[in-house]
Amino acid sequence: MHRLEEDLRPIVDQYFRGRGFRTYHEAFLLERWIDLLAVKDVVVAVELKIHDWKQALKQAVMYQLAADYAFVAMPFETAFTAYRHRWRFEDDGVGLLAVRGEEVRVLLEPEASLRRLPWLAEDLRAEGGPVTKRLPRRSVEGFTVASDWVPEDEGPLRPPVPTAPPGTPAAPAAARARRGRSRRR
Secondary structure (H helix, E strand, O other), rough: OOOOOHHHHHHHHHHHHHOOEEEEEEEEEEOEEEEEEEEOEEEEEEEEOOOHHHHHHHHHHHOOOOEEEEEEEEEEHHHHHHHHHHHHHHHOEEEEEEEEEOOEEEEEOOOOOOOOOOHHHHHHHOOOOOOOOOOOOOOOOOOOOHHHOOOOOOOOOOOOOOOOOOOOHHHHHHHHHHHOOOOOO
């Protein structure tokens, strides 16, 4: 019996390799990780889940932004529970794979993604393969990523003090002015 997503990965990987696909584990897409990506003439994204088919379906729908087709792969028993709600998968065009032992069975065929964004799909189709390791975060002016923030002194951690843009009143002065006004008019 499959107890972890990692138990499903080699079986589903072999299923797609047997059909001539190149496969990648943990491909990066929009701050998320696609569990399994299969690339040939088309790009197929697979979300592996043991129990939570609703969450798996949400993730597979998001993968449709870059993949031509998306599947949810689950253990046989759980996949049939999800199959009872097949209309949800059909509405979103997501396929469903059932894994039992070393066998993979297609319970629902996926539909070609209508959500696919060509500029996003290019990275997954790249000849060298998609990004399969974490990338450093990009900096955005005016924002500090919490993991990049280093306190100025060794004292207790404090968030950075926001500063007002040039030409605007400082926030503390505006707050004092509001407090000083009479509430009666």
